[in-house]
Amino acid sequence: MYRAGKRFRILIVDDSGINRELLSDMLSDTYEIDEAADGREAVSLLERYAYDYALVLLDIVMPDMDGFEVLRYMNRYRWIEDVPVIMISADAQLSSIKKTYEMGASDFIPRPFDQDIVRQRVSNTIQLYAKKRNMTKLIAQKVAENKKNSDMMVSILSHIVEFRNGESGPHVFRIMEYTKRLLHLLVKRTDKYSLSYRDISVIASAAALHDIGKIVISGKILNKPGPLTAEEFTHLQTHTAKGAEMLSSLPFAKDEPLLKTAYEICRWHHERWDGGGYPDGLVGDSIPISAQVVSLADVFDALTSVRCYKSAYPYKKSLDMILSGECGAFNPLLLDCMQELTQAVMSGSAEPDAQAHESFAFREEFENYADLASANAFLRDFEIEQMKTKYLFAEMKDPAFAYRFDPSILSLAPATMQWFGLPETVVDPLDNEEFKAHVDIKSLVRMMELAAVTTPDSPGIGFDDVLTVNGKSWQCLFSAKALWAADSASVYGVIGRIIRVREVEA
Amino acid sequence: MTLTEFYRSLGGNYNDVLSRLPSEKLILKYIFRFPSDKTLTSYLSAVSAENWPEAFRSVHTLKGLYLNLGFESLLENTAVLTEILRGGTAPADRAEFETRTARLQTEYSSLTALIDRLQREASTHGD
Numbered sequence: 279m280y281r282a283g284k285r286f287r288i289l290i291v292d293d294s295g296i297n298r299e300l301l302s303d304m305l306s307d308t309y310e311i312d313e314a315a316d317g318r319e320a321v322s323l324l325e326r327y328a329y330d331y332a333l334v335l336l337d338i339v340m341p342d343m344d345g346f347e348v349l350r351y352m353n354r355y356r357w358i359e360d361v362p363v364i365m366i367s368a369d370a371q372l373s374s375i376k377k378t379y380e381m382g383a384s385d386f387i388p389r390p391f392d393q394d395i396v397r398q399r400v401s402n403t404i405q406l407y408a409k410k411r412n413m414t415k416l417i418a419q420k421v422a423e424n425k426k427n428s429d430m431m432v433s434i435l436s437h438i439v440e441f442r443n444g445e446s447g448p449h450v451f452r453i454m455e456y457t458k459r460l461l462h463l464l465v466k467r468t469d470k471y472s473l474s475y476r477d478i479s480v481i482a483s484a485a486a487l488h489d490i491g492k493i494v495i496s497g498k499i500l501n502k503p504g505p506l507t508a509e510e511f512t513h514l515q516t517h518t519a520k521g522a523e524m525l526s527s528l529p530f531a532k533d534e535p536l537l538k539t540a541y542e543i544c545r546w547h548h549e550r551w552d553g554g555g556y557p558d559g560l561v562g563d564s565i566p567i568s569a570q571v572v573s574l575a576d577v578f579d580a581l582t583s584v585r586c587y588k589s590a591y592p593y594k595k596s597l598d599m600i601l602s603g604e605c606g607a608f609n610p611l612l613l614d615c616m617q618e619l620t621q622a623v624m625s626g627s628a629e630p631d632a633q634a635h636e637s638f639a640f641r642e643e644f645e646n647y648a649d650l651a652s653a654n655a656f657l658r659d660f661e662i663e664q665m666k667t668k669y670l671f672a673e674m675k676d677p678a679f680a681y682r683f684d685p686s687i688l689s690l691a692p693a694t695m696q697w698f699g700l701p702e703t704v705v706d707p708l709d710n711e712e713f714k715a716h717v718d719i720k721s722l723v724r725m726m727e728l729a730a731v732t733t734p735d736s737p738g739i740g741f742d743d744v745l746t747v748n749g750k751s752w753q754c755l756f757s758a759k760a761l762w763a764a765d766s767a768s769v770y771g772v773i774g775r776i777i778r779v780r781e782v783e784a
Numbered sequence: 785m786t787l788t789e790f791y792r793s794l795g796g797n798y799n800d801v802l803s804r805l806p807s808e809k810l811i812l813k814y815i816f817r818f819p820s821d822k823t824l825t826s827y828l829s830a831v832s833a834e835n836w837p838e839a840f841r842s843v844h845t846l847k848g849l850y851l852n853l854g855f856e857s858l859l860e861n862t863a864v865l866t867e868i869l870r871g872g873t874a875p876a877d878r879a880e881f882e883t884r885t886a887r888l889q890t891e892y893s894s895l896t897a898l899i900d901r902l903q904r905e906a907s908t909h910g911d
Contacts, residue, residue, distance in 0.1 A: 294845045296817055300852055303810050339844050367848070389851045392804040 285310045286332035286404055291320040291348065292366065293340040297391075301335060301366070304393045305400060317343025321351050322705045325687055328357045332404045336383070338367040338374055349381040355685060358382040362407045364399060366391075428536075429483065436486040439493055449579060450486050456575035456619065458482040463615035464571070466767070471567045477535075481568045484540035488547050488572050491521025518548050519557045542566040547573045552607040563609070570609050574616060577605050593624050677778075681707070681722065682761075682771040688713075688722075694776070698747055718746040721756060729760035729772045737762060739772065744782060753779040785905045787811065793898060795857030804854075814853055816903055819896045823849065824888070831885060837872035843888075858891050 287310040292298045295315070302311045312331075314320040317340055324331070334352075338345035345365065352358040362384040367374065375386050384403050387396055436450045461478040464471065473481075492500060495517050499510050506514060521544035525537060546569035549555035551562055581596035591599070597620040599605050601613060608616075678691035688704040695702055698716050707713045707722060721743045728739045737760040745754045758774025787808065791798040805811050827842035847862035849855075865884050868875045875881035 293841075294821075294823065294849060296814055296821060296849055297845075297852060299817070300805070300814060303806050339841055341838065341841055389848050390804060390854065391852050393806055 286408075287312065287330050288400070289314060289320065289323060289331045289334045291317070291334060291340070291345070292337040294337075297337070297366075300391055301396065304391070304396050308397070309400075316340050317345065317348045318705045318710070320348050321685070322687070322703045324352065324357055324361070325355075325685060325705070326703060328355075329360055331361050332407065333400060334361055334363045335366050335387070335400070336363050338365060338378065346377065346381065349378065349383065351685065353382055360407070360411065362403045364403060432483055432486050435490070439490050449583065452579045452583075453488065453572065453575050454482045454485050456578060457485040457571050459619050459622070460571050460575060460612060460615045461567075463618050464567075464611065467611060467614065473567070480535045480539050481543075481571065484536055484543050484568065485572045485575065487521070487525075487540045488543045488576065489517065489521065490524060491517035491519070491544055493524075494520050515548070515556050518545050521545070539566075539568050542568050543572045545569070547576060549573070550607040551609050554607065570612060573606070574600070574608050574612055578616065578620075581605065593620050596620075676775040678773075678775040680771065680773040681725075683726070684770065691775075716748055721745050721754070725756060725758060725772055725774075729758075729769050732760040732762075732769065734762040734766040737769075739774065742779075745776065751782050753782050755779055785902050787902075790815075790898060790902050791854065794855045794895070796854045797856075798854075801854035811853075812906065815899055818849075818853070819899055821849070824892050828885075828889075834874065836869060836874055840866065840869035840872050843869060846888075855895065858895060861887050861891060 285308070288305060289312045290298050290301050291314045292301070293316055298313045298315075302313065305311060309332075312323060312327075314323055320334070320336070321343070324334075334348075336345045336348060345367070349358070349363065352361070352363065358381075363378075363382065364385045364387055365375070365378045365383045366387045367389070378386065384406075385399050387399055433450070440450055458478060458481075461473060461481060465473050465478070495514055499506065499514055502510070522541050525541045525544060528537065543566075545557065546555075546560060546565050549558065549560045549565045549569060551565070551570070553559050553561035555565075577600060578596060581591045581599060582593055584590045597617065600608070600616060675693060676691075677694035677697050679694050680689045681687070682689075686706045686708065688707040690698065690700060690702055690704070700713065700716055704710060704713050707717075708719055713719070724741065724743060725739060728741065729737075732739060739756070739758040739760060741756050743754055743756060744751050746752075755777040756774060757777065758772045760769045761771040761773060762768070763770050788798045791801060801811060802808065805814075823842055823846045827839055827846065830836075830838035830842055843862055843865045847859065847866050850858045850862055861884055865881075865888060868877075868881055868884070
C-alpha cells in the first residue's frame with residue numbers, strides 16, 4: 279500500500295526550497311519523493327495519503343505550522359504509529375531534539391546534510407517500520423481468525439444446549455443481539471458501569487452460554503408442556519448454579535474475561551433487582567450488569583417467541599408486561615433502554631445499528647494492540663469515506679464540499695475549487711488566512727452550528743446566506759447533511775452543496 | 785574560478801562539501817539557485833515590519849542553507865543572529881543587532897558577486 283510500484287514513498291517537509299531539493303536529489307534514485315513547503319501542506323498530504331508514505335523527513339522551524347505542530351497532528355491521528363518521522367534541522371539544540379523524540383520521532387539528521395548519513399538513516403528507519411507493518415498485518419489476521427473460531431465454538435455449544443431445551447437456534451442469536459444493543463443504549467445513558475466496546479462484545483458472546491446449566495436438567499422437565507410441580511421447579515432453578523459451577527471447574531482460562539463474564543451470567547441471570555430472584559437473592563447493582571442485561575434480554579425474547587407453554591406476544595405487549603413488573607423486577611435504567619430497543623426493533627432498524635457496533639468492536643480489538651497498528655482500523659474507515667466523497671464529487675456539477683471537523687479539513691469538489699480558486703483540500707479553514715482571504719467563513723460557521731443541533735435521524739441542514747467569494751457576493755442556498763458517527767454519539771462533519779441563486783451587492 | 789577557489793574564498797573546503805553532497809553538477813545547481821532564493825528578502829522585510837518570529841525563522845533558514853552548502857565564513861554571523869532572535873522577541877541589544885544585520889547584507893552581496901563570477905566563468909568554460 280505504501281509503495282509506489284516497487285519504490286517506497288517519502289514526504290520531505292521543509293520551508294526552504296533548496297533544502298528540499300538537496301534531500302530530494304540524495305534520495306530520488308531510490309525513493310518516490312513528495313514535497314511540502316510547510317506544516318499545513320504536510321498535514322493535508324498526510325490526511326489524504328498517510329499510509330502511502332514510508333517515511334516523513336520533517337524540519338522543525340517553519341512558518342505558520344512548525345514541525346512540532348505536525349508531530350502533534352501525527353500523534354493525535356495516530357499516523358505516527360505507522361509512518362516514521364526523521365527530524366531535519368539546523369537547530370541542533372538538545373532540548374528541541376529531545377522534544378521531537380518524546381513526540382515519537384524516530385531519528386534526527388543534523389545539518390550539514392551528508393548524503394551517506396541521510397541515505398543510511400532513511401533506509402534503516404524504513405526497513406524497521408516495514409518489518410513492523412508486516413508483523414502487524416500478520417497479527418491482525420491471526421486475531422480476526424481466532425475471534426471467528428471462538429465465536430463459532432461458542433455458537434455450537436450454545437446451540438447444543440438450546441436444541442435440548444427445545445428452543446430455537448435463533449433464540450441464542452437474538453439474546454446476544456438484544457444484550458449488545460441494550461448495553462450500547464445503557465452506555466449512552468450512564469458511565470456508571472464503565473463498559474468499553476470490548477466489554478460489550480465479551481458480554482454479548484458470553485450471553486450465548488447463559489443456559490448451559492440446563493444440560494444437567496432432565497429433558498422431561500425442560501420440555502414439559504404443562505405447569506411444573508414445586509419440586510420440578512426447584513430442580514429447574516439449579517441450572518443457574520450448575521452452569522456457573524461447570525465454568526468455574528474448567529481447568530483452564532480462569533482469568534479470561536469471557537469465562538468470568540459467562541460465570542456471572544450463568545449464575546445470576548435469574549436474580550431480580552428487588553432481591554426476589556435465585557440462586558443468591560442478590561439486590562440491585564450487586565447483581566453484575568452482564569447478568570442484569572442478559573436476564574432482561576432473555577425475558578423479552580421469551581415473551582416475543584413461541585414456547586412449548588405459550589404463543590408469541592407482540593413486541594408492544596411484551597414491553598408493557600415487562601414495564602408493569604409482571605415478568606420480574608429490573609434496573610430502571612435498563613427498562614428505559616428496553617423501551618428504546620423495543621421501538622427500534624419494531625421500526626426494524628436493528629440491523630444497520632448492530633453492524634455499526636460491530637465495526638466499533640473490531641476497532642477496539644485493534645486498540646488493544648495499540649503499540650502495533652491501531653491506526654489501521656481508523657484509516658480504513660477514513661479511506662472508505664474519502665473514496666465515497668471523491669466518487670460523489672466527481673458526479674456533481676454543483677459546487678459541493680465536505681467538511682470534517684477533527685482534523686479540521688475542508689474538501690472541495692472540482693466546481694467549488696474553480697469558484698473559490700483554491701486547491702482540493704483546505705486544512706483548518708476557520709483559522710486559515712489564505713482560505714479566509716478567498717472565502718467569507720461565516721456560512722461555514724453557521725453550518726457547523728446547525729449541524730450540532732441535528733439528530734442522526736434527521737441530519738438535513740438547509741439555509742439561505744450571502745456568500746462572498748473573492749470579492750463577489752452571492753445569494754446562496756446551502757443544502758447539506760450532518761455526518762453522524764456510527765455510534766450516533768457525535769457529528770463529525772458535514773457534506774453538501776451550494777446553489778448560487780443570484781449575485782448581490784457586497 | 786574553480787569550485788575549490790570559490791569555496792576557499794568562503795573559508796570552506798570543496799572536498800569536504802563534495803564528500804557530503806551527491807555530485808559536482810548538483811553542487812553547482814544549488815549554488816546557482818542561491819541568488820534567486822528569497823530567504824534574505826523575507827528576513828529584511830520581517831525586520832522592517834518588526835515581525836520577530838518571522839525574522840527568527842528566516843535567519844534560521846539562512847543559517848541552515850549556509851551550513852548545507854558549506855559557506856563557512858558566513859556561518860558565524862547567521863548563528864549569532866539566530867540566537868539573538870530566538871524566542872521571537874525584539875532583540876535586547878539593538879545596536880549589536882543592527883550591526884549584525886548590516887553585516888549579513890554585506891556578506892550576502894559578496895556571496896552573490898562571487899556566485900556571479902563562478903557562473904560567468906563556468907559558462908565561459910562551457911563555450
